[in-house]
Amino acid sequence: MPSGDLISQLLALFAVLGVGVLLxxxxxxxxxxxxxxxxxxxDVTTPALIISVLRRSGIGHGAWGxxxxxxxxxxxxxxxxxxVARALGLPRAAQGAAGLVGSFSNTGFLGVPVVLxxxxQAGGAAGTAILVDSIVTTLMLWTFGVALAARMGAGGDADARGLLRVLLHPNVLSIAAGLALHALPIPLPAWVERALDALGSATPTLVFLALGLSLDLRSLRGRVRPLVAVAAVKLLLAPAVALGAALALRLERPTSEVAVLQSAMPTSMVSVIIAARYGCDGQFAAATAVVTTLGALASLPVVIEALRRLLP
Incomplete structure (x- = not known):
């Protein structure tokens, strides 16, 4: 793991989340x-962050692992x-929601800022986190995730326009721009570099503040048992499987650590939207997102300590 007190850095970000909850x-x-x-x-700070990171470091060695x-x-x-949802007797729409929110991580909105x-920006860790977000979350969510939601829910089929919107998203375009600037390389004026760095560095603080302002504890009522069960899948099983796969693939640090950390992130907020759009249980999905976001306060420090002890 990188030097320094990682737990303190993580707690500082969650303190910002607490400010949002208090406000x-x-x-x-x-x-x-x-x-x-x-x-x-x-639309602004994350694209700036992606361009800033990728222009300097590109994609880390072994990132595809x-x-x-x-x-x-x-x-x-x-x-x-x-x-798990089926074993607990939940209806098919809730099972579909559980499949989505139990698997797709908040890798971009939360994971990339945490890794950063x-x-x-040393060692290509942030670039690796960006690649995981682009492939495992964004692309897979709008293909496999939409197919799962449409099959389990009562919604319509996936359409090409949804995938086109993903390809034209500011984050996707900024990945292409950042990699082009890194590969050519294209020098930027000093004032442009400083502007990108300033905007990008604001991302972690703004992300956690927004999460704090968004948390609605009322969505947890009446479904504690299934919510806890699906949250355990997301926060405990996901990083455990990623760790096992990283060890089997013999990934080196920090690539292996980034893979586990990205899998350990709470539920992707976009997966909640897709669950509701395609006829799955949107309320259950939203409640799980709240539980996993709060649960990450405890689970992420545990995952970080496990990485310290278990990875060679």
Missing amino acids: RALGRSGQADAAVLNRLVI AVAASTTALFACALAGVA ALYG
Whole structure:
């Protein structure tokens, strides 16, 4: 693992999340403010962060191994999520939601900023995290994830326009721009570099503040047992499978660590939207996202300590 007190860095980010929760509780801010921050992060600061990271470091050595390990965890937990929901007697729509939210991680909105905060831009860790987000979350979510939701729910079939929107998303375009700037390489004016760095460095703080403003604890009522079960799949089984795959593939650090950390992230917020859109249980999906986000407060430090002890 990188040097320094990683737990303190992670707790600092969760302290920012706590500020958001407090502001919401005091009535000073709420969901509308979170939506503004989310849009700012998605359309401005995250693309700037991606370009800044990839222009300097490119994709880390062995990054495709991290994609393989994370994909293994994704499919294992999709099956486990459906199986757990079925064993608990939940209806088919809830089973589909469990498969989605139990497998797809918040790798871009949360995972990349966390990896960047823990590792900085050294060693290609952040670039590897970006590749995992692009392939394992974004591409797989809009293909396999949509197919799973459509089959288990009552929604319509996937269409080509949804995939086209993914390909034209600012984050995807910024990946292409960052890799082009790294490969050519193309020098940027100093003021452009400073602007990209300043915008990108704001991403982790804004992400955790927005999450704090978005958390709605009322969505947890009445479904504690299945929520805890699916959250365990997401927060415990997913990183365990990714760790096993990383060891089997003999991935080196920090590639192996990034694969496990990305799989250990809480539920992807986009998977909640897809669950509702294609007829799965959207309320159950949203409640699971809340539980996994809160549960990550405890599980991520445990995962980090396990990586310290178990990886060669």
